[in-house]
Amino acid sequence: MDKIMTFVQEKLTPVANFFGKQRHFSAMQKGFMATVSFILVSAIFMIIANPPVTADMINQGGIWSVFSGWYNFAQTYKMTILIPFNMTMGMISLISAFAIAYHLAGSYKLSQISAGLTSVIVFLIVAAPANYVQLADGSSPLVLNTTYLGAQGLFTSIIVSLSTVEITRVCLEKKITIRMPEGVPPFLTDMFSSIIPLLLNISLFFGLNLIISNNIPGSSLPSLIETILAKPISAVNSVPGAILVSVLILVMWCCGVHGMMVFMPLTTPITMAAFAANAELFAAGQSPIFHPIFMTQAIALLGGTGNTLALVILCLKAKSNQLSVFGKASIVPAVFRISEPVIFGAPIMFNPILMIPFVLSGTVIAILYWLACTFGLVTPFYILVSGTFPIIINSFIKCLDWRMIVFEIVALLVTIFIWYPFFKVYDNQLLIQEKENAQNMEPVGE
Numbered sequence: 001m002d003k004i005m006t007f008v009q010e011k012l013t014p015v016a017n018f019f020g021k022q023r024h025f026s027a028m029q030k031g032f033m034a035t036v037s038f039i040l041v042s043a044i045f046m047i048i049a050n051p052p053v054t055a056d057m058i059n060q061g062g063i064w065s066v067f068s069g070w071y072n073f074a075q076t077y078k079m080t081i082l083i084p085f086n087m088t089m090g091m092i093s094l095i096s097a098f099a100i101a102y103h104l105a106g107s108y109k110l111s112q113i114s115a116g117l118t119s120v121i122v123f124l125i126v127a128a129p130a131n132y133v134q135l136a137d138g139s140s141p142l143v144l145n146t147t148y149l150g151a152q153g154l155f156t157s158i159i160v161s162l163s164t165v166e167i168t169r170v171c172l173e174k175k176i177t178i179r180m181p182e183g184v185p186p187f188l189t190d191m192f193s194s195i196i197p198l199l200l201n202i203s204l205f206f207g208l209n210l211i212i213s214n215n216i217p218g219s220s221l222p223s224l225i226e227t228i229l230a231k232p233i234s235a236v237n238s239v240p241g242a243i244l245v246s247v248l249i250l251v252m253w254c255c256g257v258h259g260m261m262v263f264m265p266l267t268t269p270i271t272m273a274a275f276a277a278n279a280e281l282f283a284a285g286q287s288p289i290f291h292p293i294f295m296t297q298a299i300a301l302l303g304g305t306g307n308t309l310a311l312v313i314l315c316l317k318a319k320s321n322q323l324s325v326f327g328k329a330s331i332v333p334a335v336f337r338i339s340e341p342v343i344f345g346a347p348i349m350f351n352p353i354l355m356i357p358f359v360l361s362g363t364v365i366a367i368l369y370w371l372a373c374t375f376g377l378v379t380p381f382y383i384l385v386s387g388t389f390p391i392i393i394n395s396f397i398k399c400l401d402w403r404m405i406v407f408e409i410v411a412l413l414v415t416i417f418i419w420y421p422f423f424k425v426y427d428n429q430l431l432i433q434e435k436e437n438a439q440n441m442e443p444v445g446e
Contacts, residue, residue, distance in 0.1 A: 023104060023107040023108075024104065024162055025350050026103070026107070027100050027101075027103040027104035027107060027161075027162070028100055028158060028162075028349070028350055029347055029349070029350055029351070030099070030100075030103040031096050031099035031100030031101075031102070031103055031161070032096065032099075032100075032343075032344040032347050032349055032350075033344060033345060033347055034095070034096075034099035034102075034103075035092055035095050035096055035099065035344050036341055036344050036345040038088040038089065038091075038092065038095055039088070039089055039092065039333075039338075039340045039341050039344060039345075040329060040330075040333065040341055041084065041088055042084065042085045042088035042089035042090075045081055045082060045084045045085040046082070046085050046089070046336075046338070047332075047336050047338075048074065048081055049074050049078050049081040049082050049085070051067050051070045051071045051074050053067040053070075053071055054397070055071070057397075058071055086146075089150060089151070089340070090146060090149060090150045091146075091149050091150065092149075092150055092151050092154065092340075093123070093127065093148060093149055093150060093151065093152070093153035093154045093156065093157040094120060094123060094124070094149050094157070096154060096157045096158070096161070097116075097119045097120050097122075097123040097157040097160055097161045098116040098117070098119060098120045098161075099116070100119070100157070100158065100161035100162065101115045101116045101118065101119035101120075101161040101162075101164060101165050102115060102116040104161065104162060104165045105165050105168075108165070108169050110165070110168065110169060110172070111190055111194065114168075114190065114194045114198075115164070115165050115168060118164050118168065118194075118197070118198050118201055119157075119160055119161040119164045119165070121198075121202065122160050122164050122201050122202060122205045123153075123156065123157050123160045123161070124144075125202060125205060125206050125209065126156065126160065126205050126206075126208070126209045126220065126221045126222065127148035127149060127153045127156055127157070127220070127221075127222050128144045128145050128146060128147075128148060128149055129144075129145075129209070129220075130142050130143070130144055131143060131145075147222075148220075148222040148223075151340070152222070153222045155222075155225055155255075156221060156222040156225060160205065163201075163205075164201045164205075167197060167200060167201050167204070168194070168197040168198075168201065171196060171197040171200065172193065172197065176196055176197070176200075177192075177193040177194075177195075177196050177197065178192040178193060178195055178196060179192075179193070180192055180193075205221075208221060209221050212224055236263075236267060236270055236292075236293060237270050237274070237291060237292050237293045238292050239292045239295075239370060241292065242292035242293055242294075242295040242296060242366070242370075243295065243363065243366065243367065245263055245267065245296055246295055246296050246298075246299045246362060246363055246366045247359060247363055248263070249263060249296065249299065249305070249362075250299060250305065250306055250358060250359040250362045250363065251359055253305055253306065253343055253348070253349065253358070254348060254349055254350070254355040254358060254359065255349070255350070260305065263296075267293060267296055270291075270293045271293050271294075271296070271297070271384075274291035274293050274294065274381075275381060275382060275383070275384035277289075277291075278291070278380060278381065278382035279382050279383065279384075281382070282382050287379070288379060288380045288381070288382040288399070289380060290370065290373035290374060290380040291380065292370070294369070294373075294380060294381050295366040295367070295369060295370055296366070297381070298365050298366040298368075298369035298370075299362035299363070299365065299366050300337060300339070300362070301337075301365060301369075301391065301394070301395055301408060301411065302337075302365070302391055302408060302411060302412055302415060303334040303335075303337060303339055303342065303391070304333075304334065304337045304338050304339025304340070304342070305339045305343070305362065306339055306342075306343070306348070306358040306359070306361060306362045307361045307362050307365050307411070307415045308334060308339045308342040308343070308348070308358070308361075309334045309335070309391065309412065309415070310361065310412060310415035310416040310418070310419045311342060311346065311354070311357070311419045311423060312327050312330045312331050312334040312342060313327070313331075313416065314327070314416065314419055314420060314423045315327025315330070315346075315423070315427075316328065316331065318423075318427045319427055319428070319431050320427050320428075320430035320431040320434055321434055322430050322434070323346070323423075323426070323427050323430060326345055326346060329341070329345075330342055330345065335390050335391055336389075336390050336391075337389070337390065337391060337394060343358075346426075351426075353422055353425055353426045353429070354422060354423075354426060356422060357418050357419045357422045357423075360418055361414075361415040361418045361419060364414065364415075364418065365411050365414065365415065368407075368411060368414070369407070369411075372407055377403060377407070378399065378401055378403045378404050378407050379399040379400070379401035379403070379404070380399065381398040381399050382398070382399060383397060383398050383399065383400065384398075391408060392405055392408055395407075395408055
């Protein structure tokens with residue numbers, strides 16, 4: 001363990017320091033961290049709207065009947081309960097577009113508010129252009145397609161936020177602005193100087209989106225990005241293919257792409273067919289069989305994508321204030337398999353020290369699940385359920401096999417072992433930074 005920690009410290013810390021100091025990666029990390037509070041609040045409403053029981057379980061009586069009130073309330077008011085979720089997590093790319101541009105502009109000493117608003121407007125133009133829709137009653141409301149405003153459009157928001165700030169910076173440096181005479185108040189000078197960069201940004205991205213939509217009907221910049229990322233994947237429902245998809249999903253999350261959303265059009269039909277086939281076998285009195293596509297679900301058994309519950313548990317004993325507070329704030333979402341607070345808040349994205357165990361722990365558990373099913377140690381999934389079921393319950397419901405509970409306990413111990421050396425290095429790094437910051441803030445004696 002000491003050798004592993006030494007290797008991580010010597011080889012990855014310089015890389016992490018580079019990413020921390022490089023202004024674009026730093027802006028992305030700060031921008032993602034700005035979304036954590038929105039993600040935590042959204043997780044609360046998602047949990048309320050999705051109780052960890054089904055109607056059949058409640059009808060069976062016993063301990064599950066305790067959840068009947070919660071279940072009935074959630075079923076009746078689900079759409080209303082999810083409004084805060086839709087306006088927080090459902091807008092996470094929009095929030096990121098503002099926050100990333102805001103911090104990048106600050107590193108250039110540009111107007112941060114102007115940069116953030118420009119990024120938001122441009123992102124809406126390419127990701128959710130407003131269009132009039134003719135309804136049956138004759139009215140024509142102006143509507144937005146919110147598909148890419150959530151995590152599905154995150155990679156697009158990164159491109160837009162970084163590009164708009166750089167275009168604005170070049171315009172200001174090259175004096176491609178409306179210049180006001182001396183004596184004009186600064187706020188008016190800033191307002192008029194931002195007009196040409198704003199017009200250029202809007203024109204470039206609006207034009208690019210039009211070119212894409214005209215040449216590829218029904219497409220847009222975000223959907224084109226999805227298509228490009230999804231095309232190379234084939235042979236998904238095979239062990240090599242499922243491992244490849246699992247790794248790519250995890251790696252994409254590390255790079256700011258919602259990997260699960262990218263592959264969902266490809267994996268969802270296969271997954272549903274696998275569950276349906278196993279359900280038919282079980283109904284016929286036969287044993288369900290293992291489908292490799294289930295490995296893509298195993299990467300998110302413990303704490304959501306990347307099996308991040310282990311990191312959250314370790315953070316509860318962290319020496320640095322940042323990880324200690326973070327662990328306490330993230331434990332409940334992690335138990336309910338919501339990993340966004342960890343991915344954005346630790347952060348894992350663009351953090352070389354935590355990216356490795358994130359990809360490794362998800363992949364290892366997926367492989368262990370394959371081996372456990374292959375050797376008959378657990379029953380493969382055959383009940384398709386959705387929602388934020390907490391750990392243990394989620395996997396148990398999908399196969400109704402108590403051995404799956406044992407598997408998850410063992411898997412948790414394995415992931416803790418994987419995360420520990422990387423967590424330790426990162427925790428020590430943050431602790432040193434906190435001590436340096438505290439010393440710099442101490443008043444200097446005369």
